Amino acid sequence: MAGTLLRKTRKEIFGQKGKVISSLTLVFIGVFCFVAFSAMFPVMRVSLDATYETYASPDFMAVAYAVPREHISGIKDIEGVEGVTSRYHIFGEASFTGHDENPADIYGIDPNTPPEVFKLILSEGTYLDPMNNHTILVERSFASSNGLALGSELILKVFGSEFEVEVVGIVNSIEHLLPHRNPKQLIHAPSRATFSSIAPIWIDISVLQDFLYAGSGEKDVVNEILVRFENGYNQTVIFNHILSEIEPYPIVTTLETNDLRSAELQRFEIADEAVVLFSGLIFVVAVFVVYTTVSRIIQSNSRSIGISKSLGYSDAAIQRAYLLWLGVLALITTLIAIPLGEPGGQVFISSILTMYSMEAQTAALSPIIYIVALIVGPCSVLVATYFPTRRITGYEPIRAIRGWMMEKGYVGEPILEKIGEKAGISGYGFKYIVRSMSLNKMRAALLIIGISLGGAVAFMGTTLVTGYNTSIATYMYQYEQWDLLVDFKQPLNTTQVENLLAPIEGIDIYEPYLKLGTTAVVDEEERLVSVLCLNSDGSLHRFNLESGRTIQNTGEILVDITIAEMLGISANDAVNLTLGNSSIVSTVVGIVSSPLNVFYMEFAEAMSYLHQEMISGAFVRITTGSDPDAVADEVFALTDVENSMTKLQASSGTLSETQGTAISVGMAAMAMILLLAVVWNIVSISTSERTPELAQLEALGWSRNMLTRLLLVEVLIVSCFGIILSIPLGQLFTGFLNEFMKTYIPFYEPSIDFAMVLVIGLLTIFTAIIAVIPAARKLRRIDIDRVIRERLMS
């Protein structure tokens, strides 16, 4: 008896083969994505580690103002040091065919000896020619995406001077993939280099120094020292030895292994959560679609189920048969998706790594992932099947035998109909649609949820792009009141700065700052940190306090929230800082969200701990009516000035228009595919269910265009609800995304571009209408006579 019931149930399920397959396809995609993404990250981690080894990634990096190369020659002899590279790194511009003044990271290196740390692996051509100092090396992916090849000629612009160079080598390098940048140049413009298409270029160091020290100063100097350690040595001890070698030359900042490598890995942890969220979203959609499909199967077989009950089959037995079959199908789907997901993810990540000159390594996938996939895949289908099959209890055998309707077929006048009537919409098309929706509330709800999910994901994408681009600008507008940022080549004293800047007519006021790389003892552990000393109660800055208060007394400091979290510092903690020869105990009175990972100290207090005045740069406000660009150019032309950046440049968006559009379009496309799948499935099912009614309307004289309009009206109604719901849902998703974005920009705030929201709303409606096309086409092919005769309506 049970075997017969199972056979009958199987036929009922496979009677809706197309819909069952489309529903299970979504389960397949959910499992596949979950396994594939989960397989990607271990590979990426292992591959990154291997890449760090291949390219000899540094364990320590010091950014100095300028240190004679001879002075630091002893670093390579420190016990535990495996290799040292020193270089001069500046931010310039490169012009070449089709590109005018493209931002460029220009590294001045020894043309005779390739770097030991951050190795350059030649892809094409040769290393720099020591006999021709106008030869350069260019990073491979930048070269290929910008049409640069061996022999290409570029014009480089550094410190206002231009000169021609020729590409002699194309190299693989991982530097541009890593989070670090020259922090001296990126004060208050930290993310400019994060995603921008910046040209990584290597050139003979002597070329840069000729421009840097035109006519004066020591020429053989470097501003970046990169050191790689041997395994097994105490890193803190080596740090201190290196810092001693660099003394007395001041350091702008230091980066250690954690900054140089782990920051990316930490982001993977958040990405892991995003993977679960994304896969979960697909499962949610799959559950909806399975629910509607099973509802349809149950409803269309209601009479057959009623007759089965009259023959003595229990509700539980019938329900079990459905659960069993669909559970088995879901298990088979999951078992197919899992073995495909793992290689799928690995192939995908391999292609990405190859794009970035990295070699994919193998990494085992945790068995927990398989177990979770095996549980979630079938369980999502079982849950989605359980609820519609509960309706079986309401199918009375007596009704089935007599050929009566098996379910409640009417509703009262729904609220939407009353609203419509008040708004003057009272046609029978509208009445029919809203009552159908009210009769099958779950189906309408699923449509609304599907549309709102699609809208929400697209909404999240646009807030991401606009938020990314406006966060820095908003921060700068709210908290920074300077017009110009000036970096000096070497720290100067007050008199020198005054002599330098006073002649410039366009300058109204300026405030000096000093940035120093030093050490701090936190919880009895010595850490490398950077301190930015500025006039905290001046007129050119305000702090974006997360907790605590601003500096009011000596001995008080503020700390950026990223550093605070990394070092485990909270407000009112004491930190032992080394400044010059002084060891001072400061109290953290506030945690701030800022563009820099630094401690903030009062400038005057910092000077009191140093042997001499040291000013590494100045924040400048220009006089009213002056042109910031003109003043910036005038300041940049000064001999002692290394860089001069306007506030507009510092605030510029971090995503190019193309990149922003790509992210927006990508997210929107993903969202619309989800939406399309849901609406397509549900509208197709609901149209099938209502085919007899629609055929009857046509028999009564309603044209096919009028019937198509009915479907459109229904989708428009649910789209409106869906779009409204997508706003809070989008905000919820955006909240999840914020956590991730804050690792890049601590003060990241999602920003709503209402024009984009409007576009998303229209796109959602458009996609929903597109999704109705298959159902509408099917509707136009209805054989009225057959449908009316064979399908009972009441």
Added chain:
Amino acid sequence: MTSSTSLVQIEDIKKDYTLGETIVHALRGISFEIMEGEFLAILGQSGSGKTTLLNMLSALDVPTSGRVVVAGTDISNMSRDERTHFRRTSVGLVFQFYNLFPTLTALENVEIGIALDIKDKQELRRRASHYLELVGILDKATNYPSQMSGGEQQRVAIARGLAKQSPILILDEPTGNLDAETSDAIWALLKELNTKTGATIIAVTHQISVSRVADRSIFLRSGKVYGVSESNEEG
């Protein structure tokens, strides 16, 4: 009520269906006329072609060959949209399984059939109520189909067909789903309506007893007219 004016002319219509590789000749050349105001019964056993014939008359389908002319218009070569328009303006249809909309009340089920042509709400309601009253179930106007018996539902369906005030009312097995007593009541009602409204009624059925109320009965067998009988009110 039958006039001497011919309303429908059926001229040698044939209809073939393809079932797999087999061609089924559902209608094999049928010709007859229907007079204005006539109550015509089309009788025959299952598979005789009576429903196929009705589909041609109601413009739900088109013949393979031959012509169907209704009030001077050839409906056998119309496009699907033209046929839809024809049904909207020229015929009222009643089906065996009532085909009422479960989400609409009896009154609304009647209204939806005429709402395309009557925009005035009050007129719409007045006419729908009138026909519900005519078929004797105005008291069930606010009931949903699932709250009514089969006979009541069929009355609503007839009211919907009549409310159009089309010159022709076509019924397909209108009592096929009803018990004998209700069935007799429906036929009596149809006869009464035919007399009162002067509508031309064409009913397809396999119930021979209908020939007692119809003005004329046409018997089909294997897609051909097998016989015709004139009505005998007394008989």
